[in-house]
Amino acid sequence: MVYALDPRIHRVWRSPSTLQFGVDTAVLTLDDLSNADERMLVALDAGVTMSGLQMVARRARAGAGAPARLLERLAPVLAPQPEPEPECERPVVVIDGAGQTAARLIEALGEAGVDARSGLTWDDPAVDTAAAAVVVGSFAVEPERHRRWLRRDVPHLAIVFGDERVRVGPFVDPGAGPCLGCVDLRLTDADPAWPAMATQLYTRDARRETPLVAAAASGVAGFAVLDRLRGGRALSRSSVAVDYVTGAREETDWAAHPGCGCLGLPADPA
Ligand SMILES: [Zn+2]
Incomplete structure (x- = not known):
């Protein structure tokens, strides 16, 4: 399974550590983003598997639970999984x-x-x-x-x-x-x-x-x-x-x- 941010939802920084998803309506606002969170967001922008995300977190010296925690916070703005339709x-x-x-x-x-x-x-x-x-x-x-x-x-x-x-x-x-x-x-x-x-x-x-x-x-x-x-x-x-x-x-x-x-x-x- 590939996790990715929904490309339709625009992201804008409210401050150096606060990221808002959505412009006309703030769908989600993330405060206190760490350096590891930012690197994982970059990976999620392109789309990444859980093992890929864990590798990014490890390199950024984040804890083992960091990818799952970030994905939980990002749930409203993740791209829906494509369902092949006949x-x-x-x-x-x-x-x-x-x-x-x-x-x-x-x-x-x-x-x-x-x-x-x-x-x-x-x-x-x-x-x-x-x-x-x-x-x-x-x-x-x-x-x-x-x-x-x-x-x-x-x-x-x-x-x-x-x-x-x-x-x-x-x-x-x-x-x-x-x-x-x-x-x-x-x-x-x-x-x-x-x-x-x-x-x-x-x-x-x-x-x-x-x-x-x-x-x-x-x-x-x-x-x-x-x-x-x-x-x-x-x-x-x-x-x-x-x-x-x-x-x-x-x-x-x-x-x-x-x-x-x-x-x-x-x-x-x-
Ligand atoms: Zn009529």
């Missing part, structure tokens, strides 16, 4: 759509250990078993497109490019929160002409996907997907719109629409 256990996220944002999202999720795939057909087995999907569209997402994810019970996040901003969200939790049909009904409540306009826009490309816009949209979406895979519910009842010119972000809350029926609610007779 390839098939990586969660699959399907990107339903193309473009710069989709490409960046696939790359970012891949680096985070997610098996993100795009270009799949509806009969691909991964479509039915995906842990989540991301639906990328312009102006509005065609009902038949998002209903396919709803029917498969796959949580799906919408990224919709408009002509002034890109909207990321909501992250539809089938049967438990507002769906993209609910969003369309809310937009119709605000503007009765929305359904007529939406049908003209389903296949139109907003053409506003610059590298900066793609970076911002894929960033918001990537964090939401990773949160979902950890069991979180980020954006499940809200969306974040990023302005193309200013980059300003605006959050909107969404509620299920009684006329949609996606939650098994009675249809609004009005």
